[in-house]
Amino acid sequence: MAMAPPSAAPTSERDLRLDLIRGVALWLIFLDHIPENIVSWITIRNYGFSDATEIFIFISGYTAAFVYGRTMRERGFMLSSARILRRAWQIYVAHIFLFTIFLAEIAYVAATFDNPLYAEEMKILDFLKQPDITILQALLLKFKPVNMDVLPLYIVLLLLFPPMLFALLWRPNLALAGSAVVYALAWKLDWNLPAYPNGVWFFNPFAWQLLFVFGAWCALGGAHRLAAVLRSRIVFAVALAYLLFAFAITLTWHFESLDRFVPGWLAHWMYPIDKTNLDVLRFAHFLALAVVTVRFIPRHWPPLKWAILQPAIRCGQHSLEIFCLGVFLAFAGQFIIAEASGGPLLQTAISALGIIIMSATASLISWYKTVEGRSPRSRVKSPDADLAGGEA
Amino acid sequence: MTSIIAVLATILFASGAATAEPAADCDVPQSLIPTEADLTRVGSEIRDRHRLDISVVGSGSSALSGPDGARFAYPAQLERALRERLPGTEVKVMAHVQSRRSTADMASVLPKILADDRPALVIWQAGTVDALRGVEPDDFRASLDQGLDAIAAGNVDVILMNMQYSPRTESMLGISAYADVMRWVTEQRNIPLFDRFAIMHYWSDAGTFDLYAATRGYAMARRVHECIGRALASQIINAGHLDAAKMQTTR
Numbered sequence: 001m002a003m004a005p006p007s008a009a010p011t012s013e014r015d016l017r018l019d020l021i022r023g024v025a026l027w028l029i030f031l032d033h034i035p036e037n038i039v040s041w042i043t044i045r046n047y048g049f050s051d052a053t054e055i056f057i058f059i060s061g062y063t064a065a066f067v068y069g070r071t072m073r074e075r076g077f078m079l080s081s082a083r084i085l086r087r088a089w090q091i092y093v094a095h096i097f098l099f100t101i102f103l104a105e106i107a108y109v110a111a112t113f114d115n116p117l118y119a120e121e122m123k124i125l126d127f128l129k130q131p132d133i134t135i136l137q138a139l140l141l142k143f144k145p146v147n148m149d150v151l152p153l154y155i156v157l158l159l160l161f162p163p164m165l166f167a168l169l170w171r172p173n174l175a176l177a178g179s180a181v182v183y184a185l186a187w188k189l190d191w192n193l194p195a196y197p198n199g200v201w202f203f204n205p206f207a208w209q210l211l212f213v214f215g216a217w218c219a220l221g222g223a224h225r226l227a228a229v230l231r232s233r234i235v236f237a238v239a240l241a242y243l244l245f246a247f248a249i250t251l252t253w254h255f256e257s258l259d260r261f262v263p264g265w266l267a268h269w270m271y272p273i274d275k276t277n278l279d280v281l282r283f284a285h286f287l288a289l290a291v292v293t294v295r296f297i298p299r300h301w302p303p304l305k306w307a308i309l310q311p312a313i314r315c316g317q318h319s320l321e322i323f324c325l326g327v328f329l330a331f332a333g334q335f336i337i338a339e340a341s342g343g344p345l346l347q348t349a350i351s352a353l354g355i356i357i358m359s360a361t362a363s364l365i366s367w368y369k370t371v372e373g374r375s376p377r378s379r380v381k382s383p384d385a386d387l388a389g390g391e392a
Numbered sequence: 393m394t395s396i397i398a399v400l401a402t403i404l405f406a407s408g409a410a411t412a413e414p415a416a417d418c419d420v421p422q423s424l425i426p427t428e429a430d431l432t433r434v435g436s437e438i439r440d441r442h443r444l445d446i447s448v449v450g451s452g453s454s455a456l457s458g459p460d461g462a463r464f465a466y467p468a469q470l471e472r473a474l475r476e477r478l479p480g481t482e483v484k485v486m487a488h489v490q491s492r493r494s495t496a497d498m499a500s501v502l503p504k505i506l507a508d509d510r511p512a513l514v515i516w517q518a519g520t521v522d523a524l525r526g527v528e529p530d531d532f533r534a535s536l537d538q539g540l541d542a543i544a545a546g547n548v549d550v551i552l553m554n555m556q557y558s559p560r561t562e563s564m565l566g567i568s569a570y571a572d573v574m575r576w577v578t579e580q581r582n583i584p585l586f587d588r589f590a591i592m593h594y595w596s597d598a599g600t601f602d603l604y605a606a607t608r609g610y611a612m613a614r615r616v617h618e619c620i621g622r623a624l625a626s627q628i629i630n631a632g633h634l635d636a637a638k639m640q641t642t643r
Contacts, residue, residue, distance in 0.1 A: 035562040113606045117613035120452030121558040124565040146566040198526035341604045
């Protein structure tokens with residue numbers, strides 16, 4: 001199926017920068033998911049509009065196009081679609097697995113925690129009284145506990161990815177424009193998927209798909225076409241100015257006394273900055289971050305080979321496993337902090353321990369895949385594709 | 393581990409409740425009780441009529457269960473604190489508290505409460521039930537606007553109160569979107585927000601209360617409500633510019 005113009009050919013070599021940044025994003029998501037955590041002050045959501053979720057979704061789109069784009073070009077639409085759907089299924093299973101752990105945790109809290117001060121808040125556990133409905137709604141991805149919204153988004157994005165990938169290979173710019181139209185319509189017409197018991201998805205797939213498709217577009221040659229823009233000094237200056245602006249605004253969130261320096265018209269125009277629908281201000285902040293990052297970290301940046309960065313790179317290379325592990329570790333960590341009424345010291349220790357466990361697990365998976373890759377049967381596959389193929 | 397903590401907490405709070413009855417040691421830093429927004433009606437009411445009628449509208453977290461719960465919940469504690477700090481002013485706090493009531497429900501009954509109570513100040517506690525039910529933040533905001541419009545039309549002052557800080561349910565009950573809306577609405581309208589979440593968080597960090605503690609006893613819950621009542625009284629006195637000494641001289 002040779003529908004792609006040569007210009008859309010992705011570079012065949014794996015871009016370690018993406019692995020590094022996705023690995024760091026996974027660490028940040030882990031830190032942010034522990035509600036009581038002093039260490040989460042270092043994460044980027046405190047210094048600008050966007051956070052690690054944007055990075056994760058963009059790079060996931062990039063990697064998906066990188067891996068399945070090649071399959072679609074070489075092996076055709078059917079096989080690549082089948083692989084994408086298999087991936088979506090894996091993520092679905094992972095999500096349900098995490099949901100089970102979550103159920104265990106809250107069932108424990110419901111059975112042991114009692115305090116008349118929180119009689120009202122504890123009603124959140126009432127859904128345990130109707131396990132039939134709750135579990136069914138969870139299987140339908142309508143019931144999603146706090147902090148378990150990213151994987152369902154990822155599943156929906158992958159389910160819709162085969163036709164989108166086809167379009168991206170056929171007419172990349174047109175496909176990207178179509179994605180932007182869907183984004184605009186979602187804003188205009190309030191499109192979103194329903195949630196249980198009420199409301200809509202926390203991450204609106206109709207909005208967030210733009211970031212995923214943009215990542216895929218970049219992987220399929222878009223990044224090359226943007227090279228001149230990325231090199232431009234003006235673009236760099238604008239990006240830097242916007243990052244500083246966002247930083248100044250976020251400062252006013254943390255120090256209320258600074259609030260009065262934000263003019264009324266600006267606040268009126270700017271707020272609320274909507275995470276559910278991927279606010280334009282958030283998207284722009286992500287783009288600005290990307291422009292600045294690309295400027296400072298070239299593709300063959302020597303530190304990418306340094307031992308100290310390998311843990312983050314490995315985590316990024318096994319993103320699904322490490323993401324799930326991170327969600328689990330965040331549950332467990334917060335549980336320990338709650339049981340021990342832990343202070344900053346314990347929070348720091350748990351944050352560090354979590355990152356060490358994530359890194360060690362990623363290394364173990366890498367080792368296992370390398371060992372398995374040595375078996376004669378799989379030697380025909382290039383190890384790079386194998387690595388990437390499992391990790392889109 | 394849990395049982396040890398529970399025992400310690402019980403001893404700690406039992407002794408605390410026994411000894412430190414009036415002066416609960418729970419002072420809140422000034423930064424958590426901002427004074428930018430004024431309560432003008434409250435100020436004039438006290439100066440001209442020497443009385444202050446307050447209606448508290450809220451859901452379950454504005455009440456306490458157990459024997460004599462209403463006497464220990466923060467509305468009654470607020471009345472006590474204000475009477476103490478505003479001598480010569482007749483203070484009356486009327487609580488309209490009902491569990492499982494969303495902001496939309498409260499917004500629709502507010503006009504009747506305003507007509508019946510004729511208060512100078514409404515303290516509106518909201519957000520928790522909306523978070524429990526997963527009400528869309530946009531709808532939540534519309535309900536707040538509806539209620540606040542009704543209050544403003546009656547020329548009544550208002551303080552909006554946000555959720556409790558509840559570390560045990562934090563991973564299950566997502567309140568941040570609703571807290572953001574409340575902060576945003578109060579900023580837009582320049583009305584005071586009683587940031588109960590931040591204040592209770594401060595107490596937890598400072599070790600004033602162990603909000604993780606599992607206990608069936610009411611001692612801690614009552615002390616927390618007493619402290620909320622006191623902090624609320626401070627905010628009313630600050631925002632109404634009701635410096636006690638000045639009030640004395642004007643009379």
